[in-house]
Structures are given as C-alpha cells and as structure tokens.
Amino acid sequence: MVRRTRFNDSDCPVARSVDAIGDWWSLLIVRDAFDGSRRFGEFQRGLGVAKNILAARLRALVDGGVLDVVPASDGSAYNEYVLTPKGRDLFNVIVALRQWGEAHFFAPEEPHSEIVDRRDERPLRALEVRSADGRRLGPDDAVVKKVAPPAAAHTPS
Amino acid sequence: MVRRTRFNDSDCPVARSVDAIGDWWSLLIVRDAFDGSRRFGEFQRGLGVAKNILAARLRALVDGGVLDVVPASDGSAYNEYVLTPKGRDLFNVIVALRQWGEAHFFAPEEPHSEIVDRRDERPLRALEVRSADGRRLGPDDAVVKKVAPPAAAHTPS
DNA sequence: GGAGATTGGTAGCATGTTGCAACTGGATGG
DNA sequence: CCATCCAGTTGCAACATGCTACCAATCTCC
Numbered sequence: 001m002v003r004r005t006r007f008n009d010s011d012c013p014v015a016r017s018v019d020a021i022g023d024w025w026s027l028l029i030v031r032d033a034f035d036g037s038r039r040f041g042e043f044q045r046g047l048g049v050a051k052n053i054l055a056a057r058l059r060a061l062v063d064g065g066v067l068d069v070v071p072a073s074d075g076s077a078y079n080e081y082v083l084t085p086k087g088r089d090l091f092n093v094i095v096a097l098r099q100w101g102e103a104h105f106f107a108p109e110e111p112h113s114e115i116v117d118r119r120d121e122r123p124l125r126a127l128e129v130r131s132a133d134g135r136r137l138g139p140d141d142a143v144v145k146k147v148a149p150p151a152a153a154h155t156p157s
Numbered sequence: 158m159v160r161r162t163r164f165n166d167s168d169c170p171v172a173r174s175v176d177a178i179g180d181w182w183s184l185l186i187v188r189d190a191f192d193g194s195r196r197f198g199e200f201q202r203g204l205g206v207a208k209n210i211l212a213a214r215l216r217a218l219v220d221g222g223v224l225d226v227v228p229a230s231d232g233s234a235y236n237e238y239v240l241t242p243k244g245r246d247l248f249n250v251i252v253a254l255r256q257w258g259e260a261h262f263f264a265p266e267e268p269h270s271e272i273v274d275r276r277d278e279r280p281l282r283a284l285e286v287r288s289a290d291g292r293r294l295g296p297d298d299a300v301v302k303k304v305a306p307p308a309a310a311h312t313p314s
Numbered sequence: 315g316g317a318g319a320t321t322g323g324t325a326g327c328a329t330g331t332t333g334c335a336a337c338t339g340g341a342t343g344g
Numbered sequence: 345c346c347a348t349c350c351a352g353t354t355g356c357a358a359c360a361t362g363c364t365a366c367c368a369a370t371c372t373c374c
Binding site: 023031111 | 168169171176177181184185188192222240245246247248254256257260262263269271274275277279280281288294301
Binding site: 039040041044051052054055076078079 | 349350351352353354
C-alpha cells in the first residue's frame with residue numbers, strides 16, 4: 001500500500017511531498033488537525049468523508065510520519081491523532097494554499113473562514129519567498145538546480 | 158467535468174484551492190510550468206504521465222484559470238500553455254511543498270533538485286508565516302475564524 | 315511538394331480507487 | 345444489562361486512472 005514513486009521524477013522534493021501526503025483528503029485532514037481536530041469522529045464530521053476513506057488516510061498519514069496515534073487525552077480509552085513535528089512543518093503549505101484560495105476564489109463580500117493571528121485576531125501577512133540575503137523573489141527570480149551528492153561514493157569511474 | 162465542491166466544506170479556502178488544482182498531477186504540471194515547460198510534449202516528457210491524463214489536466218487547469226493557451230511562441234502552429242497571474246500565485250505553494258520535501262525526504266548527501274536564487278545560485282530562505290505586524294507565527298499562534306459578509310444583504314430577519 | 319517524422323491529441327479497455335451502506339465490536343452510561 | 349456512541353472494517357457498485365493503440369494535423373527535409 002505504500003506505493004513507491006507514484007511519479008517518475010522522485011528526486012524532486014515537490015514530487016516526494018506530494019507522494020507523501022497522498023491525496024487531497026489527507027491534506028484536509030492535516031488542515032483540520034491544525035485546527036484542533038484530534039479524534040476520528042471529529043475528522044469525520046469536519047470533512048464529511050466516508051469512514052473507510054478516512055481510516056485509510058489516517059493510517060497512511062501515520063505511516064508517513066505526519067500524524068501520531070496517541071492513546072488518550074481525556075481519559076477515555078480511544079485514540080487520538082496528533083501532528084508530528086514533520087506534520088507541523090506542513091503549516092507553510094496549508095497557509096500558502098489558504099492564502100491562494102482567499103485571493104482567488106472568494107468574492108470580497110463572500111463569507112469564508114480566515115486564518116488570523118491568535119493574539120490580535122488580525123489576518124496574517126502574505127507569505128513571501130525570499131533569497132538568502134532577504135530580497136523578495138518572484139517566480140522568475142528562482143531556478144531549479146540539480147544538486148549532486150557533494151562528496152559521496154558514487155559509481156566508480 | 159467541472160465537479161463542484163468535491164469537498165463539503167467549500168467555504169474553506171484550502172478546500173477551494175485543493176478543488177481548483179484538481180489533483181497532484183496538476184500541481185506537478187504547474188511546477189514544470191514554473192520551471193519553463195510550455196509545450197504539451199515538454200510536460201509529457203517531464204512528468205512521464207499518460208497523454209490522455211495530461212490532456213485532461215491541462216484542460217482543467219486552463220478551465221480553472223491557472224494556465225492559458227497561447228497560440229505560439231517560436232513560429233510553429235502549435236499551442237503553448239503558460240501560467241496566468243493566478244497560476245503564478247501558486248509559487249508560494251510550490252515553494253512550501255518543495256521546502257517541506259527537502260527538509261524531510263532527503264538524506265543530507267542524497268542528490269536532489271533544489272530551488273535557488275537565480276542571481277547568486279544560493280538556496281532560498283525558508284518561508285515564514287508572519288503576523289500583520291511582522292512577528293513569526295507557528296501553527297499554534299494562528300486560529301481560523303469564520304468571517305461573515307461585512308455589510309451584505311443576508312437573509313432578512 | 316511528397317515521405318516520413320513529430321506534435322498533440324482521442325478511443326478502448328483493464329485495473330485500481332472511491333465512496334456508500336451495512337455490519338462489527340468494544341466503550342459508556344443509565 | 346440494555347441502548348447508544350465511537351471507531352472502525354467489509355462488500356460491492358461506480359467511477360477514475362492509466363496503458364496502448366490509433367489518428368489527424370503539422371513540420372522537416374530533400
């Protein structure tokens with residue numbers, strides 16, 4: 001079930017990320033986890049997904065190290081699913097998707113959920129791609145470079 | 158084919174984004190578009206995807222306003238697919254996914270492609286979520302708030 | 315300007331995945 | 345202990361995916 005390399009260019013980090021997340025439901029599970037969901041039923045109600053699908057995705061996310069199963073939290077004998085540090089690192093991805101959606105899929109007066117600073121309830125600043133020395137970069141200012149293993153034992157010549 | 162609201166919580170921008178992109182192939186198409194691919198054959202070779210799948214995804218991305226079909230560029234009578242401004246706004250999403258993949262799916266000496274500043278070829282700074290006044294925010298510092306239409310004509314009381 | 319390669323698809327078909335609904339079985343509560 | 349909820353699993357039908365073959369238009373080259 002852990003299908004390796006669904007995509008052929010698996011040396012691209014984007015492809016690996018995409019492969020690790022699995023599918024969009026999984027990403028929405030992660031979104032709900034950021035939003036406080038922990039229990040199977042919470043995810044199920046929040047997403048409206050079929051239970052077998054949810055169970056499979058949760059298992060995949062646990063296998064992939066994005067979620068952890070912890071035994072309890074409120075005294076009951078059930079399990080909870082919590083984000084691992086790796087899963088918490090998806091925060092940027094979720095925020096980026098959220099900001100893209102907010103910018104392009106909602107009329108100004110349309111109701112929508114919004115992510116805000118917990119402290120002052122103001123909306124977040126838009127994410128910015130920056131160079132190592134802090135300049136803002138747009139899509140044309142960055143290129144993808146192949147990085148070879150720096151000093152590893154590759155195939156002998 | 159333009160299935161509306163695959164997910165039930167379509168007032169969440171993340172869900173709408175996810176729905177608009179369609180599937181992971183589409184995101185990799187966008188990635189390759191950022192990387193300079195423009196022609197059908199380029200995408201096909203770059204991704205190794207079946208042609209019918211690619212054709213369907215390109216059509217969906219064009220319908221969704223992420224790509225545009227422009228008649229030519231090198232004199233030939235074929236088409237090219239270029240990112241719209243909306244598509245270019247996915248840059249943050251791609252970079253976020255790429256950085257997550259780089260951070261978690263590669264051994265230090267493993268070869269991988271890397272996104273670098275075009276000017277000095279140095280790797281980019283990690284994306285940072287910031288509040289309106291510039292504080293760095295982690296997953297626990299942000300909450301999702303429902304935003305109602307500010308002064309719209311809602312259902313009369 | 316015709317032969318053959320290239321580009322950009324479509325069509326058919328096998329297989330895999332999704333998702334609904336029904337079922338299970340342990341916890342919980344009264 | 346009986347009813348109910350929680351957390352899944354199982355069966356099955358429908359749909360989507362992806363491979364291969366095919367096809368038409370375009371380009372290349374002589």
